[in-house]
Amino acid sequence: MENPVEPGRTLQNLVEPCSLPLYACLRVAGSRIPDPGSRFDHHIFIARDFSPRIECHGASTVVLDVSGLGRLLGDASAIGAELRRAADGSSADLQIAVARSQAAARLLAIARRGLTVAAGDAAAAVAPLPLDTLRVCMEDDVVGGGRAAARLQTTGVHLETFRRWGLTMVGEIAALPTIELSERMGQQGLALQQLARGVDLTPLVPDPGVPRFVQSMELEWPIDALEPLSFVLARLLDPLSSALERADRGAAALRLDLRLVDRTLHTRVLQLPAAMRDPKVLRTLLLLDLESHPPSHAIDVVTIEIDPVPGRIVQYSLLERALPSPETLATLMARLRALVGEDRCGSPIILDTWRPDRFEMKNFEPSLQSPVSSSQPDVASVSGEVCRAVAASAAKADGTPGTLILRRFRPPVAIRVTVDRGRPLHVAIDRRGMPGGRVERAAGPWRTSGAWWNGSDSAWDRDEWDAALSDGSICRLFHDRLADRWFLDGILD
Amino acid sequence: MPSARRVELESLLRARQLDRTLTSAIPWSTSRDVAATGIASLDRALGGGVARGHLSEVVGPRSSGRTTVLCRMLAAAVNRGEAVALIDTCDRFDPLSAEGAALDLSKLLWVRDVGNALRALKAMNLVLQAGGFGLVAFDVADVHAAALRQFPFTTWMRMARVIEGSQTVAIVVASERLARSPGGVTIALEPPPDASTAQWCGVSDRARFLRAIDLRPRVVGGR
Numbered sequence: 001m002e003n004p005v006e007p008g009r010t011l012q013n014l015v016e017p018c019s020l021p022l023y024a025c026l027r028v029a030g031s032r033i034p035d036p037g038s039r040f041d042h043h044i045f046i047a048r049d050f051s052p053r054i055e056c057h058g059a060s061t062v063v064l065d066v067s068g069l070g071r072l073l074g075d076a077s078a079i080g081a082e083l084r085r086a087a088d089g090s091s092a093d094l095q096i097a098v099a100r101s102q103a104a105a106r107l108l109a110i111a112r113r114g115l116t117v118a119a120g121d122a123a124a125a126v127a128p129l130p131l132d133t134l135r136v137c138m139e140d141d142v143v144g145g146g147r148a149a150a151r152l153q154t155t156g157v158h159l160e161t162f163r164r165w166g167l168t169m170v171g172e173i174a175a176l177p178t179i180e181l182s183e184r185m186g187q188q189g190l191a192l193q194q195l196a197r198g199v200d201l202t203p204l205v206p207d208p209g210v211p212r213f214v215q216s217m218e219l220e221w222p223i224d225a226l227e228p229l230s231f232v233l234a235r236l237l238d239p240l241s242s243a244l245e246r247a248d249r250g251a252a253a254l255r256l257d258l259r260l261v262d263r264t265l266h267t268r269v270l271q272l273p274a275a276m277r278d279p280k281v282l283r284t285l286l287l288l289d290l291e292s293h294p295p296s297h298a299i300d301v302v303t304i305e306i307d308p309v310p311g312r313i314v315q316y317s318l319l320e321r322a323l324p325s326p327e328t329l330a331t332l333m334a335r336l337r338a339l340v341g342e343d344r345c346g347s348p349i350i351l352d353t354w355r356p357d358r359f360e361m362k363n364f365e366p367s368l369q370s371p372v373s374s375s376q377p378d379v380a381s382v383s384g385e386v387c388r389a390v391a392a393s394a395a396k397a398d399g400t401p402g403t404l405i406l407r408r409f410r411p412p413v414a415i416r417v418t419v420d421r422g423r424p425l426h427v428a429i430d431r432r433g434m435p436g437g438r439v440e441r442a443a444g445p446w447r448t449s450g451a452w453w454n455g456s457d458s459a460w461d462r463d464e465w466d467a468a469l470s471d472g473s474i475c476r477l478f479h480d481r482l483a484d485r486w487f488l489d490g491i492l493d
Numbered sequence: 494m495p496s497a498r499r500v501e502l503e504s505l506l507r508a509r510q511l512d513r514t515l516t517s518a519i520p521w522s523t524s525r526d527v528a529a530t531g532i533a534s535l536d537r538a539l540g541g542g543v544a545r546g547h548l549s550e551v552v553g554p555r556s557s558g559r560t561t562v563l564c565r566m567l568a569a570a571v572n573r574g575e576a577v578a579l580i581d582t583c584d585r586f587d588p589l590s591a592e593g594a595a596l597d598l599s600k601l602l603w604v605r606d607v608g609n610a611l612r613a614l615k616a617m618n619l620v621l622q623a624g625g626f627g628l629v630a631f632d633v634a635d636v637h638a639a640a641l642r643q644f645p646f647t648t649w650m651r652m653a654r655v656i657e658g659s660q661t662v663a664i665v666v667a668s669e670r671l672a673r674s675p676g677g678v679t680i681a682l683e684p685p686p687d688a689s690t691a692q693w694c695g696v697s698d699r700a701r702f703l704r705a706i707d708l709r710p711r712v713v714g715g716r
Contacts, residue, residue: 323575339612492556492703
């Protein structure tokens, strides 16, 4: 039997080509700004055809791990040629490099046009490259600002120092003594030297990829009513929901683009409170939103795009009360908003101000936190059927008068008050079903004022009174000192 | 034979889910799930609290403490970890004083300033049909009687049917008795006889403030 192993080769020599990592880099020269749907996206698709392990650097470079392709395609040159063939015609300024490290592949792709293959030592392959290659390589990673941009600025300073030292090639930086370099430039200098030696600073972090969930339908006849549109939405949402389920994803936002017959685009974006993919829920939400915001003309083309997020995993408890599910809540809130208005349903939050009736509405999102244990105010013991509801505290630390439950009138009702030495004696209201009568007992005045520094529109200055009237009702009145008028703020109930 | 006919009639009613009207089918006669109101004496009078899955009502005139009882019930439900909802027909709810009564507002769905009673009724039905709430309150205390008379006759029965068998307590807050389901209760608050029912603190006029008001509830139970 013929011995295929040539004399003089060691086991390491034989195993090496298969076991050593091999990376390829595709780079579009001159592309820095992320542009969805650009030719760079096309190159990402090409990279995915070759390897599931790809990593994007900025908006121009994609590195792929082609270590296992040797058996399928051949050596590094064959892999590079196959990559060039796959990308043939896609872009004239596409630069491809195949090397033993990511860093070397990236540097070669930056410096050399066309296809470059360096299957040997990475440091030797990048040694003759110009110094500026390192700067471009660092720039590729910086898309926005922040810490990376600051690091890039420091890198530029270091490269300028190298130039002043008379260094022009990458290999010359690689040859510098490490300890002295560290003493002068610190960790960043060392990182630059590692890059110059073709050593990977970080392992390849595979990009999970974000598939687009888009469905579109061009209608044969324009639709101008919601009912027929609901069937179209169902037809589009069903496959989208299936695709989300296959990818274990949920929808975080729904974007509905309706191209109308007058060539305008009616766009609605729904931000969902939780990841969901039930097509019926999504369709209901879209229809309810369109009820509130109908398109101006008939619809020609319907496009739905979903922003995917990882699927929601919920561990229910046997011991806690079940809260409404996010899908149920989203549908309920959409229906309520359509019924009563956008800002008239939700949870109130108290604003940090002394202004009366200080609150604003926010989305109702009950959290699954553990119940509060007995934080209720004390209730005085009672006898028989009579009990005394003592509000939280008569004299709160903030100095507000007793926090009894108030039924507030919005806006306050104008009243006529007979006053003796500043104290209300009699209350009369010209509205049916409102309290009124002689003031049996009163407490006050509690004076509050504020926002006078903002101008007269938002300023308030009032004296509040709690008054028990002869008809049995206990009211909160106030005297608006700016307008010199009396109002009924609410009824204590 | 009469007993056989009775059995047949009862089975027919059960098949049509109308067996709540049968005296033999009182759901809480043996064991019933109740929600505490947060007021100890009232809970004692109610036998633990208000029945879940039923429509109850809190009625009384102005300043009788209807809203105080309601807020305490909402706070008690929230403290049990439940979500609560308030359909506020006339936009009377005051979040500030409710927070003072230990109500965690983040778990309160407040539907406010609905505009008219019929729309508020629709909102109430939407919330009840969504399910998952521990307590849903429908405040029509300041709605004119004429507007309430516009409600269809079947309104309250349908509302009771929606929550039947669920863990939800539905509460109607009104000035007069409106409706309750067979298992529900009416908490009738007596009108304050005079200003002395209010608890005033402080000796001088300038230092006086209103501390509390007395509640005089009377429980009118189901069968």
